Amino acid sequence: MCFRRAWLVALLFALGFALSGTSAEAASLDEALAHFTADDFSETVEGINEVAAGGSPRAEIILRALQNDQLMFSAERKAVYIMDDAGKLTDAASGRPVVGAAPADLDNVRINNRLRGAIEAVLGGLTLLASDPGARFAAAQAVFKSRAAGTLPTLETAIAKEQDPRVKRALMEARAAVILSVADAKDEDKLAAVDIIRQRGDQDALGLLSSLPAGTSPRVMKAASAAIAAVNNRLIVWSVVQNAWYGISLGSVLLLAAIGLAITFGVMGVINMAHGEMVMLGAYVTFVVQEAIRTKNPELFDYSLAIAIPLSFLVAGGIGMLIERCLIRFLYGRPLETLLATWGLSLILQQAVRTLFGPNNREVGNPSWMSGAFDLGGITVTYNRLWIICFALAVFAALLALLRFTRFGLEMRAVTQNRAMAASMGIRTSRVDALTFGLGSGIAGMAGVALSQIDNVSPNLGQGYIVDSFMVVVFGGVGNLWGTLVGSFVLGIANKFLEPYAGAVLGKIAILVLIILFIQKRPRGLFALKGRAVEA
Amino acid sequence: MLNFIGTVAGRPRSRRWLAAAAGLAFGLAASVPARAEDTIKVGILHSLSGTMAISETTLKDVMLMLIDQQNKKGGLLGKKLEPVVVDPASNWPLFAEKARELISKDHVAVVFGCWTSVSRKSVLPVFKELNNILFYPVQYEGEESERNVFYTGAAPNQQAIPAVDYLMSAEGGSVKRWVLEGTDYVYPRTTNKILEAYLKQKGVKDEDIMINYTPFGFSDWQTEVSKIKAFGSAGKKTAVVSTINGDANVPFYKELGNQGIKATDIPVVAFSVGEEELAGLDTKPLVGHLAAWNYFESIRTPANLAFIKEWHAFIKNPKRTTNDPMEAHYIGFNMWVKAVEKVGSTDPDKVIDALPGTQAPNLTGGVATLLPNHHITKPVYIGEIRPDGQFDVVWKTKGLVPGAAWSPYLPGSKDLVADWVKLKCGNFNKVTQKCGGA
Numbered sequence: 001m002c003f004r005r006a007w008l009v010a011l012l013f014a015l016g017f018a019l020s021g022t023s024a025e026a027a028s029l030d031e032a033l034a035h036f037t038a039d040d041f042s043e044t045v046e047g048i049n050e051v052a053a054g055g056s057p058r059a060e061i062i063l064r065a066l067q068n069d070q071l072m073f074s075a076e077r078k079a080v081y082i083m084d085d086a087g088k089l090t091d092a093a094s095g096r097p098v099v100g101a102a103p104a105d106l107d108n109v110r111i112n113n114r115l116r117g118a119i120e121a122v123l124g125g126l127t128l129l130a131s132d133p134g135a136r137f138a139a140a141q142a143v144f145k146s147r148a149a150g151t152l153p154t155l156e157t158a159i160a161k162e163q164d165p166r167v168k169r170a171l172m173e174a175r176a177a178v179i180l181s182v183a184d185a186k187d188e189d190k191l192a193a194v195d196i197i198r199q200r201g202d203q204d205a206l207g208l209l210s211s212l213p214a215g216t217s218p219r220v221m222k223a224a225s226a227a228i229a230a231v232n233n234r235l236i237v238w239s240v241v242q243n244a245w246y247g248i249s250l251g252s253v254l255l256l257a258a259i260g261l262a263i264t265f266g267v268m269g270v271i272n273m274a275h276g277e278m279v280m281l282g283a284y285v286t287f288v289v290q291e292a293i294r295t296k297n298p299e300l301f302d303y304s305l306a307i308a309i310p311l312s313f314l315v316a317g318g319i320g321m322l323i324e325r326c327l328i329r330f331l332y333g334r335p336l337e338t339l340l341a342t343w344g345l346s347l348i349l350q351q352a353v354r355t356l357f358g359p360n361n362r363e364v365g366n367p368s369w370m371s372g373a374f375d376l377g378g379i380t381v382t383y384n385r386l387w388i389i390c391f392a393l394a395v396f397a398a399l400l401a402l403l404r405f406t407r408f409g410l411e412m413r414a415v416t417q418n419r420a421m422a423a424s425m426g427i428r429t430s431r432v433d434a435l436t437f438g439l440g441s442g443i444a445g446m447a448g449v450a451l452s453q454i455d456n457v458s459p460n461l462g463q464g465y466i467v468d469s470f471m472v473v474v475f476g477g478v479g480n481l482w483g484t485l486v487g488s489f490v491l492g493i494a495n496k497f498l499e500p501y502a503g504a505v506l507g508k509i510a511i512l513v514l515i516i517l518f519i520q521k522r523p524r525g526l527f528a529l530k531g532r533a534v535e536a
Numbered sequence: 537m538l539n540f541i542g543t544v545a546g547r548p549r550s551r552r553w554l555a556a557a558a559g560l561a562f563g564l565a566a567s568v569p570a571r572a573e574d575t576i577k578v579g580i581l582h583s584l585s586g587t588m589a590i591s592e593t594t595l596k597d598v599m600l601m602l603i604d605q606q607n608k609k610g611g612l613l614g615k616k617l618e619p620v621v622v623d624p625a626s627n628w629p630l631f632a633e634k635a636r637e638l639i640s641k642d643h644v645a646v647v648f649g650c651w652t653s654v655s656r657k658s659v660l661p662v663f664k665e666l667n668n669i670l671f672y673p674v675q676y677e678g679e680e681s682e683r684n685v686f687y688t689g690a691a692p693n694q695q696a697i698p699a700v701d702y703l704m705s706a707e708g709g710s711v712k713r714w715v716l717e718g719t720d721y722v723y724p725r726t727t728n729k730i731l732e733a734y735l736k737q738k739g740v741k742d743e744d745i746m747i748n749y750t751p752f753g754f755s756d757w758q759t760e761v762s763k764i765k766a767f768g769s770a771g772k773k774t775a776v777v778s779t780i781n782g783d784a785n786v787p788f789y790k791e792l793g794n795q796g797i798k799a800t801d802i803p804v805v806a807f808s809v810g811e812e813e814l815a816g817l818d819t820k821p822l823v824g825h826l827a828a829w830n831y832f833e834s835i836r837t838p839a840n841l842a843f844i845k846e847w848h849a850f851i852k853n854p855k856r857t858t859n860d861p862m863e864a865h866y867i868g869f870n871m872w873v874k875a876v877e878k879v880g881s882t883d884p885d886k887v888i889d890a891l892p893g894t895q896a897p898n899l900t901g902g903v904a905t906l907l908p909n910h911h912i913t914k915p916v917y918i919g920e921i922r923p924d925g926q927f928d929v930v931w932k933t934k935g936l937v938p939g940a941a942w943s944p945y946l947p948g949s950k951d952l953v954a955d956w957v958k959l960k961c962g963n964f965n966k967v968t969q970k971c972g973g974a
Contacts, residue, residue: 041707041930069923112920112930113824114709117800145801203769211771235766246758253756351585359589361786365818373794380762382794455755456786460587464753499759504750505720 028054029093033062033080036109037073044109045118052122060126062092066109067119074103081106121146128158133167140170144204147181173200177208183215190220198227201234202378238378243496249385251492252392255485256451257465258472259396260444262484264320266473267416268436270328271339274346275469276462278320278441282312282448283457284353287362302367305449312445320441324434332433346462354459364452388450395446396485402439403481412436416479475515477525487526491515575618576611576882578603579638581649581659581670586626587753590782591861592651594812595673596621598862599648601850602869612876620644628658635659639666645882646671646872648865653677653722660685669884671872673864675807675829677726681941681954681962684884686891687911688868689861690830691939692730696777698916699805699828700731702931703775704738708918709803712772713744715764717780720749724779727807731777733945744772754784757791765795768802776804785809789822799824799920811857814925822921826930830914831863831900834926840899857925867904867912870896892957902936909954909962911939 035047124142176193476487718724919927
C-alpha cells in the first residue's frame with residue numbers, strides 16, 4: 001500500500017504541474033526521456049510520470065511503446081528511440097526517423113510489473129478524452145483500478161461530454177472509485193459513489209468497498225458494509241451459475257474424450273487402452289497442421305482447426321483400422337488379452353511419438369476466435385470452453401445421425417446386436433468391425449484437436465483421459481450413446497460443485513467413490529440396455 | 537512408501553544369486569588379462585520415457601555434452617570418461633533398480649540423476665548400501681542431507697523464501713495476501729509448510745493465506761483460477777506462489793490468460809516453471825508473471841553465452857533452451873571432476889570427503905562452493921516472463937546464498953544442522969547434541 005500511495009502522490013504532483021502551466025514543454029520532454037537511459041526501475045518510473053505530466057502530444061505514443069517493449073535507449077548517446085515491428089528506429093521525442101547507423105549499445109527500456117501498472121494508470125489518465133469509445137472505456141477501467149486523484153477534473157469533463165452509455169457508466173464508476181479513495185471528499189459524494197459501486201456488483205467492486213482508506217466517516221463505512229453484503233449476495237447466486245457452467249464445460253471435455261470409447265468399448269466391447277493415444281495423435285495432427293501453416297501461409301492460422309479436424313479424423317481413424325486389422329480382430333472375445341495388447345500398444349504409440357516429436361510439449365496456438373473471454377452477468381465465459389461445448393455436442397449429434405440414418409450405421413447396429421444373424425443377411429461383419437473401430441478412433445482423434453486447445457500437447461496427453469473416459473462410459477451405461485452424454489455432464493457438474501468445497505484432489509476422490517457406490521447399485525450404469533442384446 | 541521398500545528389499549535375493557553366478561563366470565573368463573579398466577564410468581539416471589521425460593531428457597543430453605567436453609580436454613586422471621545411460625522410465629521403484637544396476641553391474645564412479653523427490657528418496661537406500669555418489673540437480677523441499685548425495689539444486693531458502701521476500705518488498709508490489717497453489721505431493725506440501733510458517737512469522741494473518749492442492753497433470757483449472765480471482769478481490773494486493781509441477785502448468789497459465797488475470801493484478805511466482813516449460817506455450821498473455829531460479833538463460837555473462845553456444849552445437853538445434861537444473865549439473869559435474877583430480881582417485885569415500893569446500897564457477901558470473909551440508913551456494917534471481925518465452929531478471933540477491941538443508945521455520949527441523957566435515961552427521965540436533973534427528 002505504501003508504494004501505491006507514494007506514486008499516487010507523485011502522480012498528483014505531476015498532474016498538478018501539468019495543469020499549472022505547459023511552458024518549456026519540449027525541454028521537459030527531453031529531460032523526462034533522459035530518465036529512461038538509466039536502466040533503473042525507479043528512474044524509469046520518474047520518466048513515466050514526467051512524460052505524462054509534460055503534456056506533450058508524443059506522451060501517449062512514447063508510453064505505448066514502453067508498454068509494448070518497443071522503447072529503446074542508448075546509454076552512450078543518451079538518446080531514446082521507438083522501434084516499430086519492422087525494426088525501424090524513430091527518435092522518441094521528435095518522431096523523426098533515425099538517419100545513419102543505429103547505436104551499438106541499443107537496448108530495451110526494461111519494465112516490471114510495478115511499472116506496467118504505473119504505465120496503465122498514467123495512460124488511463126491521458127486517454128480519458130480519446131476519440132475512440134473503446135479507448136475511453138479502457139481508460140475508465142484503468143482509472144478505476146489506479147484511483148489516481150489527479151484524474152478527477154478530467155473525469156468530470158469526460159462524463160459531461162460522454163454520449164455512449166456503456167462508456168459513461170464506466171466513467172462514473174471510475175469517478176466513484178476515485179472519490180472513495182480521496183480522504184477529503186464530501187460524505188454525500190461518497191455515499192453516492194458507494195451506491196454506484198454497489199450497482200457494479202462484481203469482485204472488483206467488492207475489493208474497492210472493502211479497502212476504503214482510513215479516516216472514512218462512519219456513515220460511509222456503514223453504507224459500504226451494507227453494499228458489501230448486497231454484492232456478496234449477488235455473487236453467491238452467480239457462483240452457482242458459474243459452477244454449473246464449469247461443470248458443463250468439464251462435461252463436454254469428458255464427452256469428447258469418451259464418445260469414441262463409447263463406440264469401441266461401449267458398442268464393440270473392446271477394452272481399448274490405446275484410446276487415449278488416439279486422442280493424443282489427433283492433438284499432434286493439429287500441431288503438424290499449425291506448424292505447416294506457420295511456415296507456409298500464416299494468414300490461414302485462424303482456419304487451422306478447421307483443417308485439422310477432418311485430417312485428424314482420417315489419421316486416427318486410419319491408424320485405428322490398422323490396429324483392428326492387425327491386432328484386435330485376433331483377440332475378439334478375449335477381453336484380458338485385448339486389455340494387455342492395447343495397453344502395450346499405447347506404450348508403443350507414446351514412445352513412437354516421443355521419438356518422432358521429442359518428449360517436450362509442443363506449442364499449439366489458439367486461433368483468435370478461441371482466445372479471451374466475455375462477461376455474462378457475473379460470470380466469465382471463455383471462448384475456448386464455449387467452442388468446445390459446441391463442438392462436443394456437434395460431434396455427438398453427427399454420430400447419432402450416422403448410426404440412425406446411414407447404411408453403415410444400420411450395419412453396425414446389426415452386427416453389434418447379433419453378429420451371426422447379420423452375417424447370414426450378407427453383411428461383411430469383419431469389414432464392419434474394422435470400420436466401426438476406425439470410426440471410434442477417428443472421433444477420438446477429433447477430440448484431440450479440441451483438447452489441444454486446453455491441454456498440453458505431449459506424448460502423455462492421452463493417459464490423462466483414459467481413466468475418465470472409461471468412468472464415463474461405465475457410469476453412463478455400456479452400449480448406450482445417450483448414457484455417455486448424460487454420464488459425462490452429470491460427472492462434470494458433480495465434480496465442479498464438489499471442487500470449491502472439497503478441493504480438486506478430494507473432489508476427484510469423492511466422485512470415484514460415488515461412482516463405485518452407484519455401480520454397486522446399478523451395475524449396468526445409468527441407461528442399461530434391456531432385452532436380448534444384454535445376454536449376448 | 538512401505539510398498540516400495542518391499543520391492544527394493546525383496547529383489548536382491550534372487551538378483552544377488554544371479555550376480556554371483558555371473559560374477560563367477562566372468563571371473564573365470566577375465567582372470568587371465570586382469571588389466572585395469574581404461575575408462576571411468578559416469579552413470580546418468582534420468583527418465584527418457586514416461587511423464588518425467590519432458591524434463592529429464594534434457595539433463596541426460598547436457599550430461600553427455602559435459603562428458604564429451606571433458607574427454608576433449610583429455611579426460612580425467614588420464615582416462616576417458618564413459619557415460620552409462622539408463623532409463624528409469626518415470627517409474628519410482630525402477631529408479632532404485634536402475635541405480636543398483638549402474639553401481640553393481642556397470643561399476644560407475646558417480647551417478648548424476650533423478651528429478652522428482654520421490655525418485656531421489658527411492659534411490660537413497662541403494663546409494664547408502666553400495667556407497668556411491670549421487671548428484672541431484674533439481675530444486676527441492678530440503679529437510680534432507682545424506683552422506684552419499686550432493687544437492688546442486690536450490691533448497692527452499694535459495695528459492696522460495698527470497699521470492700516471497702521480493703513480493704513483499706515495494707518493488708515486488710507489497711503483497712499482503714497469498715495463495716499457495718501446488719501439485720499434491722511432497723515438494724509442494726513441504727515448501728508450502730515452510731512458506732506458511734515464514735509468512736505467519738512476518739505477520740500475515742491466517743485469513744490472508746489460501747492453500748490449494750491439485751492432482752498431477754491437472755488440466756481443468758476453471759474453478760481454481762476463479763477461486764484465486766475471488767480471493768484476490770479483497771482489496772489487498774494478492775500474489776500466487778505456485779509449486780505446480782510439470783505439465784499442469786500449461787493449462788493453468790492458459791486459464792489465467794483466458795480469465796484475464798494479468799500480472800499487474802495478481803502476479804504468479806512459480807518455482808517449477810522454466811524456459812523449457814514455457815517453450816510449449818503462447819507466452820503473450822503471461823508477460824510479467826514471475827519465476828524464481830538460480831539461473832536464467834537470458835543472463836548475459838560470457839560463461840553463459842559460451843555454454844548456450846556449446847549446447848546448441850551439441851544438440852544441433854538452435855531453438856533448444858537452457859534451464860536451471862542444467863546449470864546445476866554443470867556445476868556438480870565440474871565439482872566432481874575437481875574433487876577427483878584433488879584426491880587422484882574415483883574412490884567414493886575419498887571423493888565424498890574431498891567434495892566439501894570444492895569450488896566451481898556457475899554460469900552467471902559467480903563461484904559456487906560446496907558446503908559441509910552437501911548443498912551449494914547459489915545466487916537467487918527473480919525473472920519476469922517476456923513475450924518471447926524468456927525471463928527478464930528484475931531482482932537478484934546481493935551475494936550467493938548458502939543452501940540450508942534444514943528449514944528454521946519448521947518445528948521438526950529448526951534445531952537440526954547438517955555437517956559432514958566436522959560432525960559427520962546429516963541431522964545433528966543442536967539441543968540434544970546428538971546425531972539422529974529431532
